[in-house]
Amino acid sequence: MLTNNKPSLAVQIGGLPLRNPVMTASGTFGYGEEFTDFMSLDTLGAYIVKGTTLEPREGNDYPRMAETPSGMLNAVGLQNKGVEYFISHIYDRIKDFDSNLIVNVSGSSPDDYGEVAGRLARLSNVNAIEVNISCPNVKQGGMAFGTTWRGAESVTKAVRKAWPRTLIVKLSPNVTDITEIARAAEGAGADAVSLINTLMGMAVDVERRRPCLSTVTGGLSGPAVRPVAVRMVWQTAKAVKIPVIGLGGICNGADAIEFMLAGAKAVEVGTANFINPAVCAEIVEWMSEWCVRHGVSDINEIVGEI
Amino acid sequence: MKVVRDFLLSANVELTPRFSLLTFQGELPEGIRPGQFAQVRIDDSPTTFLRRPISINYADRDTGTLRLLVRRAGDGTNHLCDMEPGSSVNMMLPLGNGFRLPDQEGSRPLLVGGGVGVAPLMMLGKELAGKGIRPTFLLAARTADELLLLDEFRGIGDVLTATDDGSSGEKGFAHQHSALSGSGPWSIIYCCGPAPMMKGVAAAAKKAGVACEVSLENMMACGLGACLCCVEKTVRGNVCVCTEGPVFNINDLTW
Structure with a gap:
């Protein structure tokens, strides 16, 4: 008799069921459509699209990127055409991929965040939003709300009022105690927290004697940050009851499993998309094989095993 | 359609200590245009994390041949230039928009390249020649020794040169060349090279009222x-x- 021994990778984040725990990190996957030549988006648990703000933003001046050991710095500064442009020009193009569409939301005041969330709430195919209180590359807002529990609470509350579906709050690692911020988001109504956003960093061109980035400092991502991220996920998963989504330098299936063992219910893959545009599909495949090798029939069994 | 796949390095010729011409074999997608580029993954170079964008020097889908002209600019490109034939290299291509080719047969295009910026002009020149349009190349380098692939360019069109030290053609930068003074016979100018040179060429083109594309x-x-x-x-x-x-x-x- 044939038995179906394919392990179940399905997980649930708030009210949102995912076919597997793998999502694309905002800002590294465009609007999804940039990657369809390389990968079918139906292999993803969800695709999280670029940070969207109330007004259009031009972002920071070039240069915005510097390669660093096992990673990169960026200082894009939330370049996007604003929520109205997203609704009128982008949403229709991307709303029917067979996966969960999650929009990342940013702002410079709690009201801004709430307003964007409210407008997105009218789009039925936006299954969740991820609130970015952790962008290190903008002068106002962004990370400012993610470095104090009061800031995290005020933004989460404002969005919670305007957004009826699954609400994820994306946390900054540039804090003394990330669990304090996570608890504030949980208390204000977040359905999940995702972490970590980029670590503040800096690089200098010693020949030109100038900073590599126009903004001097930027956000570090890639495998270089992974041990920091795993540690913070482990701490946070023990401090909150809502699901923790882990990200930071995930490049392969083993990295994803590492985060789940440390307490992540799901993961996001970011910078690795730049090097291998089909990496997310490969990660899902590898996780499934890992489960078979380890006799795990349901991926939820391993969450927070450490 | 963009693809990401492995290509076989079939030849690696060091043109000068700073520049190498790499020839690859593999299955190429349809519709590669002059001016497009490949994102080349550099394996086994501990200090290289991201892919390297390299201009396509020439691509022929029928023979599965792809050529990249590479300047040693750092660890990533050094690693690429040092690779042995027989190596496998992962590339994502074709990327970017490419040059817009003129329709009229009577066009007089000037193709200006500086340093490794001559790379995309090879495929562009060949496509123009294929349309019955004879290109003129203005190729610039620090010295005569660093004028790259000159014989091949001469096989496609007329070649003018400029060198920083005057060892070939006119002394000076490409944008200071007499071909760009006054209005000239050019119907369009295509340019690829260092930013100051491209800005100079763009200024000359604007002054002469000639269309100009830069890469x-x-x-x-x-x-x-x-x-x-x-x-x-x-x-x-x-x-x-x-x-x-x-x-x-x-x-x-x-x-």
Whole structure:
């Protein structure tokens, strides 16, 4: 008799069921459509699209990127055409991929965040939003709300009022105690927290004697940050009851499993998309094989095993 | 359609200590245009994390041949230039928009290249010649020794040269060459090279009222328009060089 021994990778984040725990990190996957030549988006648990703000933003001046050991710095500064442009020009193009569409939301005041969330709430195919209180590359807002529990609470509350579906709050690692911020988001109504956003960093061109980035400092991502991220996920998963989504330098299936063992219910893959545009599909495949090798029939069994 | 796949390095010729010509064999996608580029993954180089965007020097789908002209600019490109034939190299291609070719047979295009910027002009020149349009190349380098692939360019069209030290052609930078003084016979100017040279060529083209396209090489991460790192300021605001370029009409730039 044939038995179906394919392990179940399905997980649930708030009210949102995912076919597997793998999502694309905002800002590294465009609007999804940039990657369809390389990968079918139906292999993803969800695709999280670029940070969207109330007004259009031009972002920071070039240069915005510097390669660093096992990673990169960026200082894009939330370049996007604003929520109205997203609704009128982008949403229709991307709303029917067979996966969960999650929009990342940013702002410079709690009201801004709430307003964007409210407008997105009218789009039925936006299954969740991820609130970015952790962008290190903008002068106002962004990370400012993610470095104090009061800031995290005020933004989460404002969005919670305007957004009826699954609400994820994306946390900054540039804090003394990330669990304090996570608890504030949980208390204000977040359905999940995702972490970590980029670590503040800096690089200098010693020949030109100038900073590599126009903004001097930027956000570090890639495998270089992974041990920091795993540690913070482990701490946070023990401090909150809502699901923790882990990200930071995930490049392969083993990295994803590492985060789940440390307490992540799901993961996001970011910078690795730049090097291998089909990496997310490969990660899902590898996780499934890992489960078979380890006799795990349901991926939820391993969450927070450490 | 863009693809990401392995190619076999079939030949690696060191043209000068700073420049190498790499020839690859593999299955090429349809419709590669002059001016497009490949994102080359550099394996086994501990200090190289991201892919390297390299202009396509020549591509022939029928024979599965792809050529890249590479300048040693750092660890990543050094590693690439040092690779032995028989090695496998993963590339994502074709990326970017490419040059817009003229329709009229009577066109007189001038193709200006400086340093490794001559790379995309080979495929562009060959496509123009294939349409019955004879290109004129203005090729510039530091010295005569660093004028790359001269014989092959001479097989396609007329070749003018400029060198910093005067060892070949006119002494000076490409944009100071007499071919660009006055209005000249040119119907369009295509240009790729260091930014100061391209700005000089763009200024000369504007003054002469000649259409001009330049190919930019801003630092990139993804090459797909996802990360928004390689942006150039244009009259439409910041746009990605990897998807809306690398080739721009100079009227769209804020130079």
